Amino acid sequence: MKHYNVVEKFISINGEGQRSGELAVFIRLAKCNLRCNYCDTMWANEENAPVTAMTKEDIYNYILDTKVKNITLTGGEPLLDREVKDLIEYIVKDKSLFLEIETNGSIDLNLFRSDAKNLSFTMDYKGPSSEMEKFMFIKNFETISHKDTVKFVVGDYNDLLKAKEIMEKYDLMNRCSVYFSSVYKKIELDEIVEFMKKFNLNGVRLQLQMHKFIWGNKQGV
Numbered sequence: 001m002k003h004y005n006v007v008e009k010f011i012s013i014n015g016e017g018q019r020s021g022e023l024a025v026f027i028r029l030a031k032c033n034l035r036c037n038y039c040d041t042m043w044a045n046e047e048n049a050p051v052t053a054m055t056k057e058d059i060y061n062y063i064l065d066t067k068v069k070n071i072t073l074t075g076g077e078p079l080l081d082r083e084v085k086d087l088i089e090y091i092v093k094d095k096s097l098f099l100e101i102e103t104n105g106s107i108d109l110n111l112f113r114s115d116a117k118n119l120s121f122t123m124d125y126k127g128p129s130s131e132m133e134k135f136m137f138i139k140n141f142e143t144i145s146h147k148d149t150v151k152f153v154v155g156d157y158n159d160l161l162k163a164k165e166i167m168e169k170y171d172l173m174n175r176c177s178v179y180f181s182s183v184y185k186k187i188e189l190d191e192i193v194e195f196m197k198k199f200n201l202n203g204v205r206l207q208l209q210m211h212k213f214i215w216g217n218k219q220g221v
């Protein structure tokens with residue numbers, strides 16, 4: 001039977017998703033194909049990360065036990081394994097739940113899409129300062145939908161400029177939600193706001209990792 005490698009599962013408020021501020025249950029899968037220099041969960045990508053092997057039924061039953069309706073599937077990179085599609089379909093069959101997937105922008109989302117209204121993708125665009133930009137799967141911008149969010153993770157002014165260029169090139173403002181998310185403690189937050197003002201970036205949402213304001217950079221929150 002198929003098992004998924006879960007490195008942690010917990011309940012918190014969603015600190016950076018579409019439903020940030022609301023309760024969410026987090027399922028974090030092991031391993032990642034990228035190595036962003038700012039990654040706050042690098043431990044989940046290590047060979048010796050402590051994993052619990054869970055079936056889709058185990059994961060779904062855990063979610064039901066929590067009584068929390070928003071689920072964030074994250075990692076590591078949650079879409080590394082194609083069979084995660086099975087897990088996604090199993091969860092979204094339950095229309096009382098809402099599943100959000102945090103993905104790094106390097107994976108073809110078409111392999112995982114579904115018509116389910118209770119599923120959305122929050123896809124990063126890793127800017128130049130991450131040193132991972134070359135791995136971005138640009139074709140995802142052709143299929144991005146209104147249910148989805150593109151999150152530009154910005155660490156410096158150059159990342160902001162790149163975000164603006166990509167938004168304009170793919171007309172993202174009219175096609176999905178667009179977030180600017182700061183690399184934690186790397187960039188002055190007012191620099192992001194000044195950039196948004198300077199270029200009239202109506203509709204872009206500045207998103208700060210709310211959980212780090214509450215607990216700092218910690219596991220399990």
Ligand SMILES: C[S@@+](CC[C@H](N)C(=O)[O-])C[C@H]1O[C@@H](n2cnc3c(N)ncnc32)[C@H](O)[C@@H]1O
Pocket residue numbers: 032038039040041074075076077078102103104105123124151153181182183184209
């Ligand atoms: C840990 S990643 C896991 C999901 C997936 N690998 C990805 O990168 O989207 C979850 C989110 O945390 C963000 N993140 C990681 N480290 C960060 C940091 N130091 N500051 C701000 N955001 C960070 C990532 O950009 C991503 O949006």
Ligand SMILES: Nc1nc2[nH]cc(C(=O)O)c2c(=O)[nH]1
Pocket residue numbers: 012013014015016017026041072074075102211221
């Ligand atoms: N509270 C909280 N909210 C989050 N939203 C996305 C997270 C992630 O690591 O993907 C995350 C996380 O790690 N903690």
Ligand code: SF4
Pocket residue numbers: 032033034035036038039040041042075076077104
């Ligand atoms: S893609 Fe996500 S999990 Fe992987 S290194 Fe980057 S931030 Fe960390």
Ligand SMILES: [Mg+2]
Pocket residue numbers: 040041
């Ligand atoms: Mg996190």
